[in-house]
């Protein structure tokens with residue numbers, strides 16, 4: 001099981017959108033996936049069509065952690081039932097690869113452990129180091145999934161640290177803009193500092209560039225800056241600024257099933273990023 005946090009200490013850069021795009025790619029490639037929505041706003045859960053019921057959310061499980069505890073609140077996303085609409089057939093993205101051992105038939109698995117305001121109390125409480133193991137504990141033994149995507153809040157909070165402590169990989173999302181480059185520097189140095197505690201090692205990290213506008217010199221400049229700062233860690237391909245992101249999210253629809261060439265291009269990029277993560 002590969003556990004990946006999608007994180008950034010800057011808000012609104014596209015963390016939830018990257019989680020949704022990767023979840024869509026995983027669904028298409030039939031990689032059994034759990035999305036853990038750690039953000040108290042629950043945006044990823046909403047777009048995946050799963051709503052937390054009282055006491056059935058990530059925050060409640062983290063309050064009383066026990067091994068495998070997330071299984072009790074994980075619900076299947078209606079995305080798994082989305083047909084390929086007639087207009088879409090022919091434009092549907094072929095992921096072009098299948099991870100070893102993935103089932104070729106049967107209902108795909110895309111579950112969501114929904115977020116809610118219930119997790120926000122965890123960010124205010126004074127946390128001891130051992131409390132940061134809570135997410136790792138509740139993920140323990142969920143063998144049904146090959147991939148876990150964790151949508152983090154935009155702060156270096158206890159929730160974000162719990163996510164990093166549980167993860168094999170942390171992807172930091174960055175827009176090619178001055179403030180976002182600064183935010184990415186903060187995120188990556190916080191991650192490096194977290195690792196130097198030597199209690200946890202995050203073996204892998206990456207910077208996903210989102211909302212790139214090819215026609216903008218300023219954005220090209222910021223992209224080069226990110227590449228100079230983070231070198232190999234900058235994930236290829238970058239994700240374009242595209243209205244289809246908001247359209248698909250507004251309809252709670254996976255981008256791989258959305259019609260049109262813009263959706264198809266975006267879907268291909270998410271599939272490539274997923275492939276790089278799983279290999």
Ligand SMILES: Nc1ncnc2c1ncn2[C@@H]1O[C@H](COP(=O)(O)OP(=O)(O)OP(=O)(O)O)[C@@H](O)[C@H]1O
Nearest residue numbers: 011012013014015016017154211240241242245246
């Ligand atoms: N590549 C993109 N093209 C166009 N719009 C995008 C793109 N990525 C994200 N957006 C839009 O930008 C807004 C913010 O994105 P999102 O909610 O994913 O960011 P976030 O980092 O999760 O925010 P928060 O810090 O509040 O959790 C949303 O309306 C989303 O639809």
Ligand SMILES: [Mg+2]
Nearest residue numbers: 015016039043
């Ligand atoms: Mg978000």
